[in-house]
Amino acid sequence: MPENKCPGEGVSMVVLAGGKSSRMGRDKCDLKIEKSTFLEWQIEKGRKLGITDIQVSGYHGEACSVPVTPDRFPGKGPLGGLESCFRRAREERVLVLGVDMPLLPAEELKRLLEKGREKTKRAMILAHQGKEEPMAGIYDRDLADEMLTEIRERKGSVFAFLNRLGYDLYESSAPEAYFANINCPEDYKKHIENTGS
Numbered sequence: 648m649p650e651n652k653c654p655g656e657g658v659s660m661v662v663l664a665g666g667k668s669s670r671m672g673r674d675k676c677d678l679k680i681e682k683s684t685f686l687e688w689q690i691e692k693g694r695k696l697g698i699t700d701i702q703v704s705g706y707h708g709e710a711c712s713v714p715v716t717p718d719r720f721p722g723k724g725p726l727g728g729l730e731s732c733f734r735r736a737r738e739e740r741v742l743v744l745g746v747d748m749p750l751l752p753a754e755e756l757k758r759l760l761e762k763g764r765e766k767t768k769r770a771m772i773l774a775h776q777g778k779e780e781p782m783a784g785i786y787d788r789d790l791a792d793e794m795l796t797e798i799r800e801r802k803g804s805v806f807a808f809l810n811r812l813g814y815d816l817y818e819s820s821a822p823e824a825y826f827a828n829i830n831c832p833e834d835y836k837k838h839i840e841n842t843g844s
């Protein structure tokens with residue numbers, strides 16, 4: 648088979664951008680990194696990978712360069728966001744990326760996409776030094792119904808869902824800083840503001 652030149656071919660993307668941002672005290676999507684907002688910064692990574700079907704999940708703000716999909720069941724957390732977006736995704740596999748992992752480079756997502764082509768389970772998530780990141784993963788679009796069951800009948804925890812489902816890991820050896828979750832003002836100061844980004 649010829650090598651796939653475009654890493655994002657056959658893949659949709661969902662940027663998770665809902666929730667309360669309660670630890671940050673303001674919407675994390677609107678924080679700045681290199682003159683961009685976190686939200687547009689993450690969307691741009693999908694474009695760089697050649698993904699054309701990109702949705703933003705649950706964003707409460709006004710300006711966004713791609714379609715925003717509201718949560719069908721608000722308050723159900725990230726799984727609720729994914730459930731809504733997966734129903735609209737055009738491709739069978741979906742790259743999921745949290746808005747609060749802005750330091751994860753497109754190159755690392757490219758590797759995840761490549762590894763994801765060999766996945767044996769219906770989801771593959773990124774891991775780093777034993778820490779698993781379900782908000783950076785490749786998921787099958789047809790998981791939407793099972794996600795709905797998880798949020799209707801259980802607590803809707805992403806990890807509980809994945810444990811029930813079974814999932815593959817892509818264990819990354821990239822530098823630790825790439826995996827920073829920017830959740831509170833201290834994280835922002837430490838990883839972005841004070842680094843001159």
Ligand SMILES: Nc1nc2c(ncn2[C@@H]2O[C@H](COP(=O)(O)OP(=O)(O)OP(=O)(O)O)[C@@H](O)[C@H]2O)c(=O)[nH]1
Nearest residue numbers: 663664665666667668669670704705724728745746
């Ligand atoms: N669509 C959608 N996304 C969510 C929801 N809750 C969290 N997220 C996203 O999931 C990722 C991880 O979110 P968390 O940091 O756990 O939660 P948060 O609400 O953003 O922040 P905290 O209130 O500080 O816990 C982020 O990309 C959020 O934007 C939700 O209810 N709907």
